[in-house]
Amino acid sequence: MPGDDITVHVEWLARRLAQQQEDVAATEQNRVTVNAYRVSRIPGRARDHNGDAYTPGLVAIGPLHAADARLRAGNRLKMAYLHSLISRGHPDPAGHLGVIQGYVRLVAAREREARAMYAAEDVDDLNAEDFIQMLVLDGCFIIEHLVNVATGKEEPSLHATPFRPKQLSVDLILAENQIPFFVLVDLISSTRLPEFDNTGYSPPVLLMKLVLYYLGGEKGRDMSEQLPAANDVGHILHLLHAMVTAARTRWEPAQRIQDSAPVEMMQEAAWLLCWLLRLQFVLLVLPLYPTLPEEARWGARYGREDLPSASDLKLLWVSFNKARCAKAPEGIASLLGPVPLAVKLVHGDGLRLSQLRIEFRTAPLLLNLMAFEQSAYQRAGDVSAYVWLMAKLVQSAEDVTLLVAAEVVKSSTSGRESKENVARFFRQVGAASEAAAAELEKSYLGKTREKLRKRSQHPLYIVRA
Known part of the structure; x- marks a missing residue:
């Protein structure tokens, strides 16, 4: 009867809606749990200026x-790599299914x-079969590539053109x-990898070691004592960020309180001796400073939150030196130098900085690390603070020349046009770091920024400049 048909449809629709609302509620609850490390699209305003830096050029990973x-x-x-990954532990194709x-x-x-892990609008149109197949293919592709790199196996399909391996190293760290x-x-826990049978590593530890070796070479693989728990890692970009920030903190360990006073006294004595030598010059010209018009005074060049450029700091008796470390990283992490994010103002005049290598991968690396910080932590982090400082130091080709001479910046090209390009690079990444300015005093560079600001406003340094 017609009434019975209506009852059946109502029942079916009610059950379907009940199931859908339960699924959505459960997914949203999971979204709240993993909100810190969700994979989300870069906001439109940032993408308008640096769209290519956030877009893969060889492979899409995820939806x-x-x-x-x-x-x-x-x-x-990806299909070829799925086959080769399975074949490592199952040479007979009959076992592949x-x-x-x-x-x-x-x-x-x-x-x-x-x-x-994704915004609803990015995955709601993917049915379960397509979504699962995508994750299997993408995950197996990544694992096979990591294993190939670690074992030195050739990848002729990937190396078909010279740019592809480097492009892949960018694609795998995009936000x-x-x-x-x-x-x-x-x-990886369900994959037989005979090459690593005798290492004794659990699958999660082996995976992290493979990722770190890929990102940072032997230096990355040597992080065995500081590996995070695999359950605490959101994705590969998150692990890279943890690697980079951990390297900075290990380079400059916190000073013990009981030792700080004698060290500071010795530094202060050396500083005062240096000042006595300079004072002869300064006393001759200091009386002239008050007679200068306000617009000609040194401090008027900068806003309240800004810093002098590298060439101006040199006039203020600040020297620049490359931070050094026993073993430099390889892979994409090598772009950030032997000591990633290292910045240390030596008592007196020296500013030690990590060497930043400028090439086509550098902007995507920095921009995506900053995007992760500002989405996961809802604030500017170490990378954002470092980029902000470097962008303030490099305002012109003259600044580039100075930092290149100090080996703080390394570019693969030379000449005036190259230096202008490097200055434009810092303006590009610096625009994305402006979120760090408001919170810079809370970052590891807060005290350094304040000391440089004070120097740029000190009459003795100003008159010398």
Whole structure:
């Protein structure tokens, strides 16, 4: 009867809505839990200025760029790498189906958690089958590439053109190009890797070591004592950020309180001796300073929150030196120098800075690390503070010349045009670091910024300049 048909439809619709609302509620609850490390799109205003720095050029990892037609060659590469990864532990193709079934079951069991890592609008249109297949393919591709790099296995498909390996190193650390780290852990835990049978590492530890070796070479792999818990890692970009900030803190350990007083007294004595030598000159010209018009005084060049440029600081008796470390990193981490983010104002005149290597990967590296900080922590972090300081130091080609001579900046090209390009680079990344300005005093560079500001406003230094 018609009435019975209506009852059946009502029942079916009610059950479907009940299931949908339960699924959405559970996913949203997971979203709240993982909110700190969610993979989200870069805001439009930032993307308008640096869109290419956030967009993959070879492979899409995760859902945000999966539909990009430019990356189809990367999708073919993923299929080939899935085959080679499985073949490591299962040479007979007859066993491959069972391995893939295991991968699918593992990812399907955590589909809801994985979806929660992304904004609803980025994954709601993906059905379960497509979403799970994407994570399996992307995760196995990453693991196979990491293993190839660690074992020195050639990758002729990847090296078909010279730019592809370096482009891949960029694609794997983009803020919009991440998958949950727990997916990688689950996949490597279900994969036979005979090359690592005798290492004794658990799958999560092995995965982190492979990632760190890829990002930072032997220096990255040597971080065995400081590895975070795999459950606390959101994705590969998060692990890179942890690696970079940890390297900075280990380079300059906190001074013990009981030792600080004698050290400071010795530094103060050396500083005063240096001042006595300079005082002869300063006393001759200091009386002239009050007679200068306000617009000609040194401090008038800068706003309240700004810093002098590198060339101006040199006139204020500040020298620049490269921070050194016993073992420099390799891989993409090498762009940040032997001691990433290192900045130390030596008592007196020396400013030690990490060497920043400028190439086509440098801007994406810095911009995506800053994007992660400002989305995960809801504030400017160490990378944002470092970029802000460097952008203030480099205002012109003259500043570039000074920092290149001090080996603080390294560029692959030379000449006046190259120096102008480096200055433009710092303006580009500096614009994205402005969020750090308001919170700089809370960062590890707060005291350094304040000391440099005081020097730029001190009459004795001003008259000398």
